[in-house]
Amino acid sequence: MRLYLSSFRLGDRPDRLLALLAGATGSGTAGTAEPGTAGTAGAGIVGTTETAGTAETAGTTETAGTAGAGIVGTTETAGIAVIANAMDAQPPGERQAGVRRELRALAGLGLRPFELDLRDHYGASPAEIRRALTRAPALWVRGGNVFVLRHALARSGADRVLPALIRDDAIVYAGYSAGPCVLSPDLRGLDRCDDPAEAPAPPIWTGLGVLDRPFIPHVDSPDHPESPVLTALAAEHRARGVPVHALRDGQALVVEGATARVW
Secondary structure: OEEEEEOOOOOOOHHHHHHHHHOOOOOOOOOOOOOOOOOEOOOOOOOOOOOOOOHHHHHHOOOOOOOOHHHHHHHOOOEEEEEOHHHOOOOHHHHHHHHHHHHHHHHOOOOEEEEOOHHHHOOOOHHHHHHHHOOOOEEEEOOOOHHHHHHHHHHHOHHHHHHHHHHOOOOEEEEEOHHHHOOOOEOOOHHHOOOHHHOOOOOOOEOOOOOOOOEEOOOOOOOOOOHHHHHHHHHHHHHOOOOOEEOOOOOEEEEEOOEEEEO
């Protein structure tokens, strides 16, 4: 399993995404986690980043780095499919501008991004959607409305095959905001910032269950308009004893095999 789950856009460590694509481990793998960051993932990703991204751990997260020339050179021809269906409820021009922004950002890393629009695969067979999802070695699932994204995953059948592709390490799954959130076991609480009514069918409240706990982005991120709501949501989960992956903008949860770490 290889995941690069950012709170907002590429985050501060896109070099870790490139390392996953290159199959490199680099630093920060098993046994090297610093205090306050994730260590060994154990069974799945259980119990590894419960306090990641909170104010208490802010001082322990490593500072931003850049992709080294060696890493960039090993992935400069790698394809990456951009799934932007979390923006399907937006006006077409706004959605197109959002897709172009992702394509430019990923191309700037030396990758070959292209859009994979799940709407083109509504009603696909499991074999057909599997082929679409594995056209490239990685997926980049951008932010937007998590309920709209969840609808597209269900209509295309991607929700039936994507968890196995991730767990079998057939692809690298990466993205930010709604993209990681949809991997959670449950999406309840995210309706405080994402309107479930924007989905063109009754909302699906279950996530894909790849993560063992909710992923909550934009925590303690004063520059993001959703930060107050999501920071409160993370605090409520913790008060009930529910562990969460709570990240500040700039941070990313990186999972490689049995190792998870917040960078």
